[in-house]
Amino acid sequence: RAVMDLRVELGRRSPLLGGPPRRSRTYRLERPFLADLPALLRAFPGPTRTLDATWRAIDGRQGLVDALDRLAADAVAAARGRTELLVLSDRAFGRDRLPIPSALAAGAVHAALTEAGLRGRADIAVEAADILDVHGAAMVLASGATAVVPWLAVELAAELAGGRGAEELDAAATVANLLDAFDAGLRKTLARMGISTAASYIGGGLFETIELAAEVRERCFSSAPAWPGRVGFAELAQRQLQRRAAAASIAAETPSNKLQDPGFARFRADGEVHRYAPKIVAEIHGASGFAPPAERDADAASQPSPTVIRDLIRIRRPRGVVPIGLDEVEPARSIARRFVVSAMSVGALSPEAHQTLTIGIQRAGGAANTGEGGEDPGWYVPRPDGERHDARIKQVASARFGVTAAYLARGEQLEIKIAQGSKPGEGGQLPAKKATAWIASLRRGQPGMSYISPPPHHDIYSIEDLAQLIADLRAINPAARIGVKLVATRGVGTIAAGVAKAGATYIHLSGHAGGTGASPLSSIKHVGVPWELGLAEVHQTLLRNGLRDRVALRTDGGLRTGRDLLVAALLGAEEFAFGTAMLVAVGCDMARQCHLDTCPTGIATQREDLRAKFAGTPEQVERFALALAEGLRAELAAVGAREVGEVVGESRRYLAADRRAATLDLAPVLGASSWAADLGRRRAPESAGRSVRHGLASPLEHRLTAALGGQSGFRADGLALSTADRSFGASLTGAIERGELSGPISLGLRGAAGQSFGAFAGRAVELRLVGQANDYVAKGLSGGVVVVAPEPDLAAEARRQAIAGNTCLYGATGGRLHVIGRAGMRFAVRNSGASAVVEGLGPHGCEYMTGGAVVVLGPVGANFGAGMTGGRAFLYDPDGRHLAALDTRSVQATRLAAVAVERDDGAARVEELVALLEAHRGAGSTRAADLLRDLATA
Incomplete structure (x- = not known):
């Protein structure tokens, strides 16, 4: 507003x-x-x-x-x-x-x-x-x-x-x-x-x-x-x-409440066709083993009338090709390695449902996605039988909920969520009634509060910014596949080309049908386009620009049959993601109450009484995934293909418009040119982009990490830093999290740091920079200490100098930041646990903050504290000017003297402020020293 x-x-x-x-x-x-x-x-x-x-x-x-x-x-x-x-x-x-x-x-x-x-x-x-x-x-x-x-x-x-x-x-x-x-x-x-x-x-x-x-x-x-x-x-x-x-045909005297329900928002037998009608739900329950079916068939769900674009596409065998036997097609478990359970957060789902999906799909050989709500660190400890039960894919969304150094270091894949299929252009939102104390602890916020993700990532305003975030993630976890989640729309091919150039190794393209039911109705019904259109555009654009071998393509949006998967592969997808279908496999009955916390099957709720009704098992997920793979095997055999890789992107050879496609011009969708048959990564999506050499985020940090080897603890001063050193601190933190290095590591640096100085710095890392730093200082700070101080000849005027760029401390979960000078706009956006002292900042400070403490010893820009639901902000305001900058719908200002007297935690708040000022003075701030002197004599 x-x-x-x-x-x-x-x-x-x-x-x-x-x-x-x-x-x-x-x-x-x-x-x-x-x-x-x-x-x-x-x-x-x-x-x-x-x-x-x-x-x-x-x-x-x-x-x-x-x-x-x-x-x-x-x-x-x-x-x-x-x-x-x-x-x-x-x-x-x-x-x-x-x-x-x-x-x-x-x-x-x-x-x-x-x-x-x-x-x-x-x-x-x-x-x-x-x-x-x-x-x-x-x-x-x-x-x-x-x-x-x-x-x-x-x-x-x-x-x-x-x-x-x-x-x-x-x-x-x-x-x-x-x-x-x-x-x-x-x-x-x-x-x-x-x-x-x-x-x-x-x-x-x-x-x-x-x-x-x-x-x-x-x-x-x-x-x-x-x-x-x-x-x-x-x-x-x-x-x-x-x-x-x-x-x-309706009698004039018919009351409005007796008019026919067209089934727009819920299934009606005589209304519009729903992709998840009760019959389809029952068939999926049977395929997974959730319910005993009369006839199990994961591939049984063709609709009587076309409801999606793939229903208007006819699959054909190329001339001269004959069907082959199932025994000649790659095994189901090999195909299932291409399967992913789509991002659904613990919070949106109950912990039991989230764990069931994760364990089940990963037993089948696929991967689960955390969603944007983080994970319980207890899940990082393997089960007694050695089985992993945390998700292989760690999502990084705009709110950065639960994105810690440990979280990123464990991911086999790191996925940057730019958009969501069910509501493109909107951030996620977890209703307050779902924010239990445990869920709040994972997201590092307050129980009973709504959790809102900003619509954009505040460190991504261009493809260059996206490349920087990819470099940040690659620095902390070099072995991970790094993907970007987009949504189908006209022109998405151009965006995908930029993503490929930015260094991603896979692109996840969602169709408009995504979503677990908690999105606004107007978004579910009217926003986004089918994945078939977007996927074809992305695949063809990457082919035309010589970028197709850099990235694997993954898609989702209502996939639930072997035929769906074959069409997706022919349009360019190498991997396939499932959301709603997997929920149905473990008992979802499409009650459409996901946002109300009243899910009767215990899947999309945090209520203890309803969670007790959850009857899903990992075996059901595994069984349904393998049934889908068998369905795809049958489709491959029918068109004479032995592997999924043989048909990826071959729409021109295998697809044609159905006669029912009279109203839609499918020629651009089905007209992809063929590509070189010797691209081995088509058979191994995880190898996409391996031929691309990614430059070092920080040459200095690379040399340090290599030289330290297995040392325990290290301290150095006077190291020269330049703007070529980006993401400094992330690589050291990742090495410590993986056990390759031992802390503590304390580094004194001089110069001008590149983007993302101190990104994701962990508990064992302390970085002290004399000079200045670009944008994203201490992004995702995860327990470390970062100090940015001015050159000695500027120390006297530090309070008037901007020495750190925009979006500092974005998504921080712990640690401490000292900026002995001013910072730019969006300081501490989505901070959920770190402490910071800064001597002035631009607009939108502490936006969406849920935890931690921020002390500002100078001017603040407009819209301070907008969407803030937790944490503390201490503003030094001797002239009473800062009140006009506050977003008073989110925050309330109280003089510290009144807090000390009127609130039960008043003394603790004063002690917290004094401790932060003392630490800031210790970092070299004369401003903090002056204020502490005034406090001592007051």
């Missing part, structure tokens, strides 16, 4: 780039959503005109395009006639007239006015019945409307007043709640797109179209990225006519 503005202005505007002066006359709205159109028309200072956005049903399929022609022409004529506000209204719809879909109407008029050079003269408001949710509202705004009147939604909200759940509310209150919900949803949409103002979003076309024909795209959505198809105006009109016919 601090950086967002939903205000919009309606009316005539002056030319943006100069030209003849024009009288500007606008009317400001605090939000683009309105409930009372007549009030707006009365208040608007200029001429207005309402245009009819309906069409005659008797005109048939041609009626829609004729109505758009009329609407656009009337809008242009009105704008030329000095009308300054155009209202596109479908109020006239009824039995004989159908509404023009509001996004089409807004897009067509916006485009027509823009083409005529009149968009600045007249604004657009849309009064429509089909705007019933956040997605519909956002689409109309992105298509070109400046204001929206969702009149039917307003009427329905008013009808709820006084009813069940709204007994104390009148109609005005329920309508106000509706508009507030639209506001919140629009903010989420803006945040997802990286936009701060609604005015910048309007007319931007920041959405993707699928299946629409060129005539629709070019006329109404010309600026939106498109996945081409063949649905034109005639087909859209036909769908409107079918809806009219369905509505006409």
Whole structure:
């Protein structure tokens, strides 16, 4: 909220780039959503005109395009006639007239006015019945409307007043709640797109179209990225006519609560098809052994009608190829090595479910992913039989929950989560009711508080930043495969090429179907695109740019059959990830209560009573994984392939569009060129990128690590550091965690440090730098001590000098940082356990902080403490200026003198502050020395 503005202005505007002066006359709205159109028309200072956005049903399929022609022409004529506000209204719809879909109407008029050079003269408001949710509202705004009147939604909200759940509310209150919900949803949409103002979003076309024909795209959505198809105006009109016919069959006296549930949000036998209908759930239960099936078949789930893009793809054998016997195909356990249980955190899942998935898939030969909630360090101790029960893949998400040096050093794979399939552009969120004391301890926060991941990684704002984080992770764990998780979207191929160049060894591409049910409904239903589209684009882009051999490709998003896996392999995937299917295998019954902490099967809950009902076992996971592998073996045998590696990326040879794919142009998806057959890494995804030489993050640290060998303890001073030394401290920490070195290690350094100085520094590491450091100082600090002090000739002016860059102490879990000078913005973002003293910082300090202590002895920037739910911040504020910088919705400021007297822990807080000031003085701060002297004489 601090950086967002939903205000919009309606009316005539002056030319943006100069030209003849024009009288500007606008009317400001605090939000683009309105409930009372007549009030707006009365208040608007200029001429207005309402245009009819309906069409005659008797005109048939041609009626829609004729109505758009009329609407656009009337809008242009009105704008030329000095009308300054155009209202596109479908109020006239009824039995004989159908509404023009509001996004089409807004897009067509916006485009027509823009083409005529009149968009600045007249604004657009849309009064429509089909705007019933956040997605519909956002689409109309992105298509070109400046204001929206969702009149039917307003009427329905008013009808709820006084009813069940709204007994104390009148109609005005329920309508106000509706508009507030639209506001919140629009903010989420803006945040997802990286936009701060609604005015910048309007007319931007920041959405993707699928299946629409060129005539629709070019006329109404010309600026939106498109996945081409063949649905034109005639087909859209036909769908409107079918809806009219369905509505006409309902008796007029039918109460609204008796209308048919279309099954949009939950399964209904006579509603839309769900990929996880009860029959499919039962079949997976049988395949895993969770329930005794009449006939076990992991591959039984073909739908009666196409529901996903792969249903529109036909698998064929190349000419001259014949089927082979199953005994000629690679074994199931060999195939299962390519399997991954998708990232689902302990917290989102119960500990029992998380451990069951981890142990089961890893017994089958695959790998489990921690998710973004960290792990219990007790899981690092092998079971009595020697079996590993921590996940082989350690995820690094934007909140860095539980990302410690020990966590990173144990990972066989380290995965940077850029986006999540079920809600691209949004950070994760764990509801407060799931944050038990144990879960809070893993995430290093407070029980009973919501845990929110920032939408972006604050150390990734470019591909170069991503390369730096990859270098940081490679420094602490050189043996790990390092991957980046992306989400399918138009243009993801370009991003993937950058990821490959940044040094990743695998790319995990999620489809829009991902998610365990805890994401917002609007995100689950409307955000992201199918993995088939994104995977094909990524594979083909990497091939064209000579980068395909650098990375392995992994995908997820509703995979659950051998056929699904074969299609994924043919489109370019070498590895396959499963989320929902694996949950179903251990008993999930699709109750859709993941976010409520009421999961009846004990899978997605932290309630002890419900966890006791969990009946899943690792054997069920292993059995289902091997059943999937057997399903893929059968598919391979049918097309004459002996190994998965033979078919990876061979879509042109093996795939064709099904006759049911009439509305979607699949040629770009299926048209990948073949690639060299001698690339052995196709048969071993983990070998991807081994031919690429990665430069040393820090030449100095590399020499030190090699020279120290198996020494126990080391101290040195006066070591020269340069900006070529990046991630300094991570390699030493990793070696200590792996037992290759023994601490303590104490190093005195001089010079200008490169990015990520002190990254992930562990308990046995102390780094003292005299000079300056770039961004990300003490990133992920994990128990070590890092000091950045100015050169001696600048010591007297230290409090005015910026000697550390942005995003210092990001995601720290322990240790101490002393900056004897100022730091940049986003200091201590997501700090969850470290202590720090700094002598001034920029905006957004201590954002999303959940633990630890930060002392600021100088100025602070705006938005301090936003989203902070734990920890302490001590601000030296003799002039009372810092209060204006605080995010008062998250933090409350109290004078230390009052804390000492009024709070039970007041004395402890004072002692903590004094101890940190003393340590800062010991690090060389004259500012801390002066303050301690003042305290002693006070």
